[in-house]
Amino acid sequence: xxxxxxxxxxxxxxxxHKLRTFLTALGIIIGVASVISMISIGEGAxxxxxxxxxxxxxxxxxxxxxxxxxxxxTTGKVDTLTLDDAEYIKxxxxxxxxxAAQVYRSAQIKFENKNTNTTVRxxxxxxxxxxxxxxxxxxxxxxxxxxxxxxxxxxxSTALKNLFGDINPLGKTIKxxxxxxxxxxxTVPKGALSWFDPDDQxxxxxxxxxxxxxxxxxxxxxxxxxxxxxxxxIVIEEITRLLRQxxxxxxxxxxxxxxxxxxxxxxxxxxxxxxxxxxxxGIAAISLMVGGIGIMNIMLVSVTERTREIGIRKALGAKKRxxxxxxxxxxxxxxxxxxxxxxxxGIGISRFVSNIGGWETIVSSQSIILSFGxxxxxxxxxxxxxxxxAANLNPIEALRYE
Amino acid sequence: MIEVERLSKLYEMxxxxxxALAGVDFTIKKGEFVAxxxxxxxxKSTLMNLLGCLDLPSSGIYRLENLNIQDLKPNQLxxxxxxxxxxxxxSFNLLPRASALENTELPLLYGRVPNATEIALKALERVGLAxxxxxxxxxxxxxxxxxxxIARALVNSPAIILADEPTGNLDSTTGREIMSLFNELNRExxxxxxxxxxxxxxxxxxxxxxxxxxxxVTDELNGVEPC
Numbered sequence: 346x347x348x349x350x351x352x353x354x355x356x357x358x359x360x361x362h363k364l365r366t367f368l369t370a371l372g373i374i375i376g377v378a379s380v381i382s383m384i385s386i387g388e389g390a391x392x393x394x395x396x397x398x399x400x401x402x403x404x405x406x407x408x409x410x411x412x413x414x415x416x417x418x419t420t421g422k423v424d425t426l427t428l429d430d431a432e433y434i435k436x437x438x439x440x441x442x443x444x445a446a447q448v449y450r451s452a453q454i455k456f457e458n459k460n461t462n463t464t465v466r467x468x469x470x471x472x473x474x475x476x477x478x479x480x481x482x483x484x485x486x487x488x489x490x491x492x493x494x495x496x497x498x499x500x501x502s503t504a505l506k507n508l509f510g511d512i513n514p515l516g517k518t519i520k521x522x523x524x525x526x527x528x529x530x531x532t533v534p535k536g537a538l539s540w541f542d543p544d545d546q547x548x549x550x551x552x553x554x555x556x557x558x559x560x561x562x563x564x565x566x567x568x569x570x571x572x573x574x575x576x577x578x579i580v581i582e583e584i585t586r587l588l589r590q591x592x593x594x595x596x597x598x599x600x601x602x603x604x605x606x607x608x609x610x611x612x613x614x615x616x617x618x619x620x621x622x623x624x625x626x627g628i629a630a631i632s633l634m635v636g637g638i639g640i641m642n643i644m645l646v647s648v649t650e651r652t653r654e655i656g657i658r659k660a661l662g663a664k665k666r667x668x669x670x671x672x673x674x675x676x677x678x679x680x681x682x683x684x685x686x687x688x689x690x691g692i693g694i695s696r697f698v699s700n701i702g703g704w705e706t707i708v709s710s711q712s713i714i715l716s717f718g719x720x721x722x723x724x725x726x727x728x729x730x731x732x733x734x735a736a737n738l739n740p741i742e743a744l745r746y747e
Numbered sequence: 748m749i750e751v752e753r754l755s756k757l758y759e760m761x762x763x764x765x766x767a768l769a770g771v772d773f774t775i776k777k778g779e780f781v782a783x784x785x786x787x788x789x790x791k792s793t794l795m796n797l798l799g800c801l802d803l804p805s806s807g808i809y810r811l812e813n814l815n816i817q818d819l820k821p822n823q824l825x826x827x828x829x830x831x832x833x834x835x836x837x838s839f840n841l842l843p844r845a846s847a848l849e850n851t852e853l854p855l856l857y858g859r860v861p862n863a864t865e866i867a868l869k870a871l872e873r874v875g876l877a878x879x880x881x882x883x884x885x886x887x888x889x890x891x892x893x894x895x896x897i898a899r900a901l902v903n904s905p906a907i908i909l910a911d912e913p914t915g916n917l918d919s920t921t922g923r924e925i926m927s928l929f930n931e932l933n934r935e936x937x938x939x940x941x942x943x944x945x946x947x948x949x950x951x952x953x954x955x956x957x958x959x960x961x962x963x964v965t966d967e968l969n970g971v972e973p974c
Contacts, residue, residue: 347856347857347859350856357844357845358844361844653840654842656840657840657841657842658853658857659801659825659828660799660801660828660834660840661828661829661834661853661854661857661899662825662826662828662829662830662854662857662858663825663829663857664821664822664825664826664857665821665822665825666822667857740801741796741801741802744801744836744840
């Protein structure tokens with residue numbers, strides 16, 4: 346009962362000083378809004394990257410020729426991997442569920458009088474599955490057609506649009522570097538990434554690409570799919586061991602190939618995105634802190650202003666605790682109010698950012714609970730000192746205060 | 748009801764001890780109407796603060812309804828103030844943002860008394876202000892404000908009502924009205940202790956205690972009984 350009365354009193358005092366209440370709450374509003382919007386931007390960036398990377402398939406290990414010196418610079422010989430290596434891996438590692446060797450190069454393709462430049466990718470039969478390509482029209486080529494190096498191709502959706510427009514391409518013949526290829530299928534669009542468009546390519550059998558188009562005996566990469574994500578490390582070790590053995594590399598000598606894995610990339614990206622999120626959240630938390638100091642400041646002024654009221658209450662029998670509660674309720678109410686408005690504002694800002702900036706943002710319930718709880722805690726923490734000061738006032742002096 | 752023995756209060760001011768109250772003795776029985784008089788600095792305010800349990804004596808005994816006040820802790824003192832003492836101040840001391848009714852209710856709320864609104868309304872009725880219950884102090888005249896303060900003092904049916912210069916901020920007509928209200932309450936067996944330096948006001952009381960330099964100079968019954 347009393348707590349309800351105290352609540353009403355606190356509310357009345359806040360309503361009486363509307364502008365002051367709002368300005369005090371503003372610190373908390375800005376703090377909470379920035380915590381929520383910053384975390385939502387950070388989380389959005391993380392999930393977007395994750396989505397992007399998982400488009401490639403996460404349990405895929407890529408083996409490439411040469412040595413990776415720094416992040417993306419490859420040195421050494423580039424013709425050390427062959428189709429035999431791919432076969433060797435496929436036969437000797439039981440934990441894997443697919444191997445696809447690839448060669449790829451940019452080439453001109455032509456249909457009737459239209460032509461376009463695109464990536465021509467020679468792959469194995471399981472590539473479509475490994476790289477998460479789904480068939481739209483027709484079918485993918487099979488091992489028989491690879492063995493006999495057939496001149497057939499599958500079109501990615503961008504290549505299809507550039508070359509055929511709305512015409513059904515199945516059964517039509519296109520020219521790749523001047524050689525005829527029969528179109529047997531098309532793939533469902535995956536959507537362009539910022540740095541390249543996986544739909545702007547055509548797929549042909551790897552053997553055909555090696556012998557009839559590019560004239561090479563090596564392969565440019567071998568994709569290996571591990572059955573389970575947990576097996577990734579073992580599979581990577583096995584590949585390394587097998588290829589060193591097959592390439593007769595002596596102990597102490599460097600590998601003539603290197604292994605990449607999207608899961609590792611994903612993990613390291615996730616880590617840095619998390620750091621980014623924490624950093625943003627930390628900065629926002631500081632502003633929440635400053636908001637708390639604002640509350641303390643105003644509450645101290647309020648206590649001084651209402652010294653006489655405190656004296657009256659004490660004379661009428663208010664206990665120390667009841668005065669303390671009254672002022673604490675007030676500061677908690679301010680932070681509650683600020684927290685509530687801040688949440689709405691934060692959600693609004695992240696909507697705005699995703700609408701205007703085109704960034705993905707994710708407002709997590711966690712960040713809402715966190716920032717709201719934090720702001721109420723700040724209300725109690727920074728409200729305590731002024732409330733305690735009020736509760737400890739001497740009633741005689743407080744009554745005499747003008 | 749009130750027993751005071753060798754009650755004294757020392758203040759420390761700039762390292763010097765000042766005796767504001769130098770051992771006073773008296774008893775006040777239920778239903779009495781006592782005026783405490785004296786020039787400023789005579790110790791009457793200090794005595795009032797002690798009697799009102801707003802402060803503790805340096806030495807001596809103050810017994811209120813058989814409670815040894817000097818031994819109580821701050822929270823117990825707050826309870827005594829809440830249940831047994833009603834205050835009426837010179838400057839009314841109402842909460843400016845609360846209505847007359849809410850001001851009157853306040854002691855009941857701190858005392859966790861049920862039906863507070865009802866009881867508070869009755870108290871306002873008793874001082875003749877039931878029709879002004881919803882008004883804020885700023886919408887009331889000085890006399891009305893003091894009546895609200897008296898209603899607030901009465902509301903917990905206290906053992907004593909302490910009034911500190913209750914007419915000091917009022918014009919003489921309103922002052923007389925307030926005094927006749929006090930007389931009326933006294934006839935209904937409310938114990939009243941009044942601090943004043945106005946002879947005219949003090950004459951309304953049945954007993955007058957004169958103070959000077961922290962001591963009681965005279966303590967005599969007032970011959971003129973109000974009728």
